[in-house]
Amino acid sequence: MIEAAVMGFGTVGGGVVKVLEENAGIIRRSVREGIHVKYILDLREFPESPYRGRIVHDVDTILNDPSISIVCETMGGQGAAYKFTKAFLEKGISVCTSNKELVAAKGPELMETAKAHHCSYLFEASVGGGIPLLRTIITGLPQEDITSVTGILNGTTNYILTKMEKEGTGFDEALKGAQENGYAERDPSADVEGYDTARKIAIISSIVGGGTAAFEDVHCEGITKITPADLHCANALGCRVKLLAVMKKQESGKYSIITAPFLVPAGNALYNIDDVFNGILIHGTMVDDVLLGGRGAGREPTASAVVSDVIDAAKNKGETVPCPWDGSKKLDVADYRTAKYRFFVRVPEEERAAAAGAFGDITEVSEAEEKEFSFVTPELNETEFAGKAAGLTILSRIRML
Amino acid sequence: MIEAAVMGFGTVGGGVVKVLEENAGIIRRSVREGIHVKYILDLREFPESPYRGRIVHDVDTILNDPSISIVCETMGGQGAAYKFTKAFLEKGISVCTSNKELVAAKGPELMETAKAHHCSYLFEASVGGGIPLLRTIITGLPQEDITSVTGILNGTTNYILTKMEKEGTGFDEALKGAQENGYAERDPSADVEGYDTARKIAIISSIVGGGTAAFEDVHCEGITKITPADLHCANALGCRVKLLAVMKKQESGKYSIITAPFLVPAGNALYNIDDVFNGILIHGTMVDDVLLGGRGAGREPTASAVVSDVIDAAKNKGETVPCPWDGSKKLDVADYRTAKYRFFVRVPEEERAAAAGAFGDITEVSEAEEKEFSFVTPELNETEFAGKAAGLTILSRIRML
Numbered sequence: 001m002i003e004a005a006v007m008g009f010g011t012v013g014g015g016v017v018k019v020l021e022e023n024a025g026i027i028r029r030s031v032r033e034g035i036h037v038k039y040i041l042d043l044r045e046f047p048e049s050p051y052r053g054r055i056v057h058d059v060d061t062i063l064n065d066p067s068i069s070i071v072c073e074t075m076g077g078q079g080a081a082y083k084f085t086k087a088f089l090e091k092g093i094s095v096c097t098s099n100k101e102l103v104a105a106k107g108p109e110l111m112e113t114a115k116a117h118h119c120s121y122l123f124e125a126s127v128g129g130g131i132p133l134l135r136t137i138i139t140g141l142p143q144e145d146i147t148s149v150t151g152i153l154n155g156t157t158n159y160i161l162t163k164m165e166k167e168g169t170g171f172d173e174a175l176k177g178a179q180e181n182g183y184a185e186r187d188p189s190a191d192v193e194g195y196d197t198a199r200k201i202a203i204i205s206s207i208v209g210g211g212t213a214a215f216e217d218v219h220c221e222g223i224t225k226i227t228p229a230d231l232h233c234a235n236a237l238g239c240r241v242k243l244l245a246v247m248k249k250q251e252s253g254k255y256s257i258i259t260a261p262f263l264v265p266a267g268n269a270l271y272n273i274d275d276v277f278n279g280i281l282i283h284g285t286m287v288d289d290v291l292l293g294g295r296g297a298g299r300e301p302t303a304s305a306v307v308s309d310v311i312d313a314a315k316n317k318g319e320t321v322p323c324p325w326d327g328s329k330k331l332d333v334a335d336y337r338t339a340k341y342r343f344f345v346r347v348p349e350e351e352r353a354a355a356a357g358a359f360g361d362i363t364e365v366s367e368a369e370e371k372e373f374s375f376v377t378p379e380l381n382e383t384e385f386a387g388k389a390a391g392l393t394i395l396s397r398i399r400m401l
Numbered sequence: 402m403i404e405a406a407v408m409g410f411g412t413v414g415g416g417v418v419k420v421l422e423e424n425a426g427i428i429r430r431s432v433r434e435g436i437h438v439k440y441i442l443d444l445r446e447f448p449e450s451p452y453r454g455r456i457v458h459d460v461d462t463i464l465n466d467p468s469i470s471i472v473c474e475t476m477g478g479q480g481a482a483y484k485f486t487k488a489f490l491e492k493g494i495s496v497c498t499s500n501k502e503l504v505a506a507k508g509p510e511l512m513e514t515a516k517a518h519h520c521s522y523l524f525e526a527s528v529g530g531g532i533p534l535l536r537t538i539i540t541g542l543p544q545e546d547i548t549s550v551t552g553i554l555n556g557t558t559n560y561i562l563t564k565m566e567k568e569g570t571g572f573d574e575a576l577k578g579a580q581e582n583g584y585a586e587r588d589p590s591a592d593v594e595g596y597d598t599a600r601k602i603a604i605i606s607s608i609v610g611g612g613t614a615a616f617e618d619v620h621c622e623g624i625t626k627i628t629p630a631d632l633h634c635a636n637a638l639g640c641r642v643k644l645l646a647v648m649k650k651q652e653s654g655k656y657s658i659i660t661a662p663f664l665v666p667a668g669n670a671l672y673n674i675d676d677v678f679n680g681i682l683i684h685g686t687m688v689d690d691v692l693l694g695g696r697g698a699g700r701e702p703t704a705s706a707v708v709s710d711v712i713d714a715a716k717n718k719g720e721t722v723p724c725p726w727d728g729s730k731k732l733d734v735a736d737y738r739t740a741k742y743r744f745f746v747r748v749p750e751e752e753r754a755a756a757a758g759a760f761g762d763i764t765e766v767s768e769a770e771e772k773e774f775s776f777v778t779p780e781l782n783e784t785e786f787a788g789k790a791a792g793l794t795i796l797s798r799i800r801m802l
Contacts, residue, residue, distance in 0.1 A: 019687050023546055029611060029725055030543040130688035132541025139540045140533025142431040143708040145424055210430060269694060272673050279692075286420050286705040287531035291680075293670060293692035304687040307544040315723075322716075324430055 002035045002314045003067040007084060008075035009042040009055070012098050012125070015303025016072050017051060020310070027307070031314040038068065059084050063091065070313045072306050073097040078105055089113040089121060094317075096309035098125035098302050104199040108212045108327030120321040122309035127200045128153060128278050130301025131294040132308060137207055137282065138324060144284030146208045149247040150401065151280035152273050153200040155297045156184045156191040157223050157243040161261075162274045165231045165240065171224060183276060193222035194243060194259040201245030205257050208247065211329030213257055218245075219336035221260035229369045230261075230396050233346065236367035237376065239263040240271055241398065254334035263344050263400040270401075337382035346374045346395040358388040376400060403432060403715045404468040406440040408485060409476035410447060410456070413499050413526070416704025417473050418452060421711070428708070432715040439469065460485050464492065471714045473707050474498040479506055490514040490522060495718075497710035499526035499703050505600035509613045509728030521722040523710035528601045529554060529679050531702025532695040533709060538608055538683065539725060545685030547609045550648040551802070552681035553674050554601040556697045557585045557592040558624050558644040562662075563675045566632045566641065572625060584677060594623035595644060595660040602646030606658050609648065612730030614658055619646075620737035622661035630770045631797050634747065637768035638777070640664040641672055642799065655735035664745050664801040671802075738783035747775045747796040759789040777801060 004020070006013045017037050020027065028034050039062050040054045049055075062068055071088045075081045076099050085095045085102070089110060097103065102110075103123045114121040124134050128151075137146070152158050156178060163174040175192065178184035190196045198218040205213040223243050234241050244262040249255055264271050269291045273279035278296025281289050295301040312321050344365075347355045352373040356362060365374035372395065377385070385397070405421070407414050418438050421428065429435050440463050441455045450456075463469055472489045476482045477500050486496045486503070490511060498504065503511075504524045515522040525535050529552075538547070553559050557579060564575040576593065579585035591597045599619040606614040624644050635642050645663040650656055665672050670692045674680035679697025682690050696702040713722050745766075748756050753774040757763060766775035773796065778786070786798070 015687075019544055023544055023687065026546050027544055030723070131691055132537055135541045136533055136537050139713075140536045140709060141705075142712050143420055143424055143428055143705055145427050269673070272670070284705065286416075286424065286701040288696050288699075288702060290532055291692065291694035293694075295689050298689075300687040301689060304542075304544055304685065308541060311543050312540075322431070 001033050002031060002069055002317070003038045004035055004070040004072065004310060005039040005041065005062045005068055006037055006072045006074060007041040007059070008073070009040050009044070009046060010074065011299045012302050012306065013040070013072065013074035015299040016074060016306050019300065019303045019307045027311060030311050035310060035314055038065070063087055068093055069317055070094045070096065070310055072310065073099055074306065075099070076101065078102050082106055085110055085121070086113060089117055089119060092117040092119045094119040094122065094313035096122045096306050096313060098306050100126035100196070100199045100203065104202050104215045107203065107206070111323065111325065111327040115320045118319055120313050120316065122313060122321060123203070124309050125302050125305035127203050128280065128292070129294070129296040129298060130304045131278060131280070131292050131296065132305065133204070133280060133292055134207055135308065136292060137204070141282065141284055141287065141290070144287055146282055146284050147249045148283040149201070149204055149208060149280065150270065151201070151245050152242050152270055152278055153245050153280065153296060154191055154197045154243060155276035155278060156188070157197070158273065159183045159276045160192070161223060161226065161241055161243065164226070164228065168228055170228060171226060192224050194220045197243060197245045198259040201247055201257055201259060205247045205255055205331060206325045207323070209255050209331040210324050210326055211331040212325070212327060213255065213331040213333055217257060217331070217333040219258040219260070223261050225396065226261055227396065229346065230398060233344065233365050233368065233374050234263050236365050237263065237344065238266045239400070242270060244270070244401070248339060250334055250338070252334070254332045256334040256336050256339040258336050258339070261398050263398055265401065268401060340379045340381045341399040342379055343377045343385055343397050344374070344400055345377060345397045346372050347392050348395070349373050351392050355392055358392065402434050403436045403470055403718070404439045405436055405471040405473065405711060406442065406463045406469055407438055407473045407475060408442040408460070409474070410441050410443040410445070411475065412700045413703050413707065414441070414473065414475035416700040417475060417707050420701065420704045420708045428712060431712050436711060436715055439466070464488060469494055470718055471495045471497065471711055473711065474500055475707065476500070477502065479503050483507055486511055486522070487514060490518055490520060493518045493520045495520040495523065495714035497523045497707050497714060499707050501527035501597070501600045501604065505603050505616045508604065508607070512724065512726065512728040516721045519720055521714050521717060523714060523722060524604070525710050526703050526706035528604050529681065529693070530695070530697040530699060531705045532679060532681070532693050532697065533706065534605070534681060534693055535608055536709065537693060538605070542683065542685055542688065542691070545688055547683055547685050548650045549684040550602070550605055550609060550681065551671065552602070552646050553643050553671055553679055554646050554681065554697060555592055555598045555644060556677035556679060557589070559674065560584045560677045561593070562624060562627065562642055562644065565627070565629060569629055571629060572627060593625050595621045598644060598646045599660040602648055602658055602660060606648045606656055606732060607726040608724070610656050610732040611725050611727055612732040613726070613728060614656065614732040614734055618658060618732070618734040620659040620661070624662050626797065627662055628797065630747065631799060634745065634766050634769065634775050635664050637766055638664065638745065639667045640801070643671060645671070645802070649740060651735055653735070655733045657735040657737050657740040659737050659740070662799050664799055666802065669802060741780045741782045742800040743780055744778045744786055744798050745775070745801055746778060746798045747773050748793050749796070750774050752793050756793055759793065
């Protein structure tokens with residue numbers, strides 16, 4: 001029997017215990033000896049839980065039990081989670097986590113620690129919830145030169161944008177609805193400002209590119225300024241507005257990484273990824289686009305991903321599961337302003353001539369808002385856009401995929 | 402250096418050499434020593450090819466070279482391909498193939514042979530072309546109780562159905578167009594009768610269920626009888642007609658496996674999988690639905706999948722890559738007539754009363770064809786349907802997802 005512990009008996013931690021217990025038979029097909037949850041670390045008591053006998057309050061109980069070989073970190077944050085993770089890895093105990101904040105901030109260091117102690121730091125659940133995203137890139141596409149990754153990686157913002165579009169509501173009202181339905185946190189900034197998505201694409205880029213892309217390497221724009229007028233014009237263009245994470249390998253070999261709202265055209269596979277669902281397109285030079293979709297959040301899906309890591313750690317006991325992300329290297333990240341996109345732009349009607357003159361070969365949006373002029377620019381980089389937009393009253397500008 | 406050989410220098414075989422050569426640098430990230438194509442077995446000469454120096458005509462040249470540790474079988478068929486594969490595996494040389502016909506027919510035997518000789522028989526490319534489908538199920542979802550798999554697994558038929566729908570043409574005309582564009586073979590029966598799809602879902606079911614599902618275990622209906630009237634009525638119901646492979650785990654633990662045209666409703670992720678693309682929904686009890694999509698055929702995508710297997714074989718030299726499909730077991734397959742579906746049905750207008758009486762709680766299709774009555778039945782199994790349909794003139798009946 002492989003003995004494991006779960007740190008944090010909240011939503012995801014509870015799900016991890018559930019998956020390990022309910023699917024024990026299935027898991028034995030991969031790990032013959034089976035995986036047993038010996039301890040659950042939490043500050044609270046759970047007198048009603050069938051697992052109350054396994055609750056411990058002191059991490060040392062787990063650290064000092066030599067039978068433990070895998071720990072799931074489902075606590076969140078960068079404080080105790082970091083300290084405990086580091087301590088376990090230094091003892092040669094693998095840690096599987098759903099804590100994307102910690103992975104994005106300390107992933108390289110923790111992976112190096114794991115390597116030095118012949119164990120693994122695994123984080124499938126930190127990106128795309130239940131979708132086996134990282135493992136598909138690592139084990140399914142190691143033969144591919146992956147030149148771009150484009151994804152809807154945050155369910156909360158996708159839910160808000162879908163709601164705004166379907167019900168014609170503004171951002172604030174849609175956010176309130178999402179909060180009431182439990183799809184958004186009371187402090188929604190990590191989601192709506194794009195930080196959560198930025199952390200996830202930083203992790204994916206590090207895996208794809210083989211070196212660390214930090215959160216700070218990702219240019220980040222949120223959805224707070226998106227208006228019903230933007231969605232209306234997008235629809236008129238046969239597009240929908242989605243908060244995307246986009247990683248592009250440039251010809252120079254550098255990677256441009258941004259998180260921002262985009263106009264996604266109807267033919268694109270991400271166009272139909274609605275509500276809380278996540279979707280991701282991985283482009284390899286040989287395989288073309290591979291689409292992955294599913295539930296990017298939620299108790300059981302996220303827990304399922306953590307358990308896929310537990311199985312991997314169990315199968316590779318005593319060694320480090322190979323990962324292309326080399327924590328000792330920095331990814332060569334391009335200035336985001338060098339990446340070219342077409343932009344959807346809204347200006348006041350009286351600036352029609354000035355805008356047309358400045359941007360040149362534009363495509364007008366036929367169904368513009370009243371007293372406005374809307375158009376799509378040719379491909380421009382950020383600096384070029386800023387130059388041409390100088391002097392215009394830009395009501396909104398959104399990149400196009 | 403890992404020395405490899407490619408058997409069959411046709412479309413896929415040529416692609417395999419291309420991927421291994423062009424992505425050699427990428428591949429070294431997973432297999433440090435690199436992978437080198439030493440021989441290409443083909444009966445033809447290729448005087449213009451840069452690889453002409455590696456062409457051999459006698460399989461014994463490869464069999465007798467002790468440096469070879471991996472062979473790609475991209476010949477197709479069950480004759481020489483089987484004989485050669487068996488011979489290599491018996492020498493402890495791993496074989497990676499795109500030959501779904503051979504996998505569906507002899508997979509269990511060849512996997513057992515591989516196991517006995519500490520090598521691997523791998524076949525990612527046999528299903529879903531470039532989509533890393535089997536590896537995602539095996540390495541990404543080993544923690545999941547997968548209760549259904551629903552997929553569009555044949556690009557040719559999906560292209561034909563998309564064309565019929567968009568252009569209003571009949572099956573014969575759309576098939577002719579597909580043949581002219583190189584999307585369908587001169588003898589299209591393997592595609593249009595559903596045999597190709599059936600082989601693929603047999604392979605997937607064997608992986609998911611852990612025992613062999615044979616081609617003969619799959620109930621198989623093709624698309625040759627689908628008419629523009631069916632597509633028109635499907636659209637009126639908010640659906641599209643797709644040739645699906647459906648594996649369902651029943652409560653009894655038995656698996657029902659069929660390949661047949663289905664009405665797919667607009668909310669389903671497979672609704673938007675068009676043209677030659679493939680898509681598959683994997684349902685696990687914890688993760689819910691995971692969607693995978695991409696190019697299900699074509700030179701580079703299929704070759705890419707073969708090379709993903711080559712990498713896996715190289716990383717596991719001297720041992721057998723674990724696979725949940727136990728070739729010594731038979732999958733417990735249910736009689737397809739026990740699975741329940743709703744059916745879309747067309748009968749002549751004069752049988753309206755009789756049909757309504759026989760099927761009970763039906764939903765009428767408002768935009769039926771002239772002089773016809775179309776409806777959707779409640780959930781019925783095959784035997785129940787046959788009983789109720791006795792005496793009626795069934796113009797068509799298509800299952801609904």
